[in-house]
Amino acid sequence: MPKERTQKKSRQHREVCQQGILFRKDSGQHILKNPLVINSIIDKAALSPTDVVLEVGPGTGNMTVKLLERCKKVIACEIDPRLVAELQKRVQGTPLASKLQVIVGDVLKTDLPFFDVCVANLPYQISSPFVFKLLLHRPFFRCAVLMFQREFAQRLVAEPGSKLYCRLSVNTQLLARVNHLMKVSKNNFRPPPKVESSVVRIEPRNPPPPINFKEWDGLTRVAFVRKNKTLNSSFRCKAVLELMEKNYRLHCSVNSITIPHDFNAKNKVTELLEKSGLADKRPREMDGDEFLSLLATFNDGGIHFS
The missing domain is CATH 1.10.8.480 (Helicase, Ruva Protein; domain 3)
Structure with missing residues (x-):
């Protein structure tokens, strides 16, 4: 095996050992590791101390901990019991523990609770169904700040006549105001995904258009x-x-x-x-x-x- 490949595998092995968890790429487990990007995402959510925040796919809690420091409560929805244990261990014995509620399961099959803001680094394979689950959720939430695959994000904000304008664009924009906030390089994740990412702000239209x-x-x-x-x-x-x-x-x-x-x-x-x-x-x-x-x-x- 070439020396370069051996060194790369060794670095990956050390990271896994340090973290204690082997992330599952096929489940979209790409953990956001850059604290500057995490802080920027949270800043753009404009949280208040009275907010209840829904986080989907909290992973090991890099973003969750910072959210807990800024809001009243975080409801974290995670499908992987290993990551749930890691998240709970991270806040155990701290004042933040009482502000965290964990829902274990598939968010697409879960009845969403009341929340003010949704902040999430989503598994990219559930992007489309989750967006529409979110937009049809009642009561209304204030906004969502979500990480998506770059091309999906571009489709969300595409305007009529542009190459990427599609049914996703018009359906989303019917129900919400959508803005592209920032680009995020794949090097900010562990393990790095194969695609680049973007952060989008979604603000539901309230009241919604009077249609079926x-x-x-x-x-x-x-x-x-x-x-x-x-x-x-x-x-x-x-x-x-x-x-x-x-x-x-x-x-x-x-x-x-x-x-x-x-x-x-x-x-x-x-x-x-x-x-x-x-x-x-x-x-x-x-x-x-x-x-x-x-x-x-x-x-x-x-x-x-x-």
């Missing part, structure tokens, strides 16, 4: 399957027309509306797209207000997406 989010999500799902095609083209695909006709017939049945014997789904969809004034628009160019207008036009015409 499942319907909204269904509409954008159809639209972004072919985001570079016009709506007129995307919504006239056979599979889409079949889905919309099924939903229309269900709507009419539930509301005791008689369906004309010559009903044609393609003609109905074309009529509503023309009425919306968006038939020739491409989803990658449309902002949230245009999607809201499109959804309202379809709903007024009896076509739903949930």
Whole structure:
């Protein structure tokens, strides 16, 4: 084995021995080790002494300890019992111990408690489902400051017309104001991930738009399957027309509306797209207000997406 590789493995082995834990990369266990980055993230959360903070994936507690020093309480959600033990050992016998509550389990399968602010270095594989779990959580929280893979963060904040603008962008921005705060190099983690990272601030819109989010999500799902095609083209695909006709017939049945014997789904969809004034628009160019207008036009015409 080459000397350089041997030395690298030896350094990794020493780090593991010192820490006492072998981190699982496949579970997204990349511990943020740079105290300057940790302090910067916490500063950007603008915590007050009365805040309850939700932290997801606290790891060995590098960020948790600093959060405990600044707020009323930290609720830490961790799936790995080894790391839970390490975290509890770290605060045991200190005044911080009484301010820490640990939830052991998968955050995606856990009912989130009340909290004011969420601060987390997330396992990147749960980024998308966790963001929407967070945004649909009630009661409202003030903000979330979250670490993501760089490209995911860029998609969250992407604007209409940009290369990375997608369904994630428009869905997130419907429910929240999203800002990119800082870039974080992979060298700030142990073990280093293969990708670069970014920190994003998410502030939920309160009150939220008065719509059914499942319907909204269904509409954008159809639209972004072919985001570079016009709506007129995307919504006239056979599979889409079949889905919309099924939903229309269900709507009419539930509301005791008689369906004309010559009903044609393609003609109905074309009529509503023309009425919306968006038939020739491409989803990658449309902002949230245009999607809201499109959804309202379809709903007024009896076509739903949930």
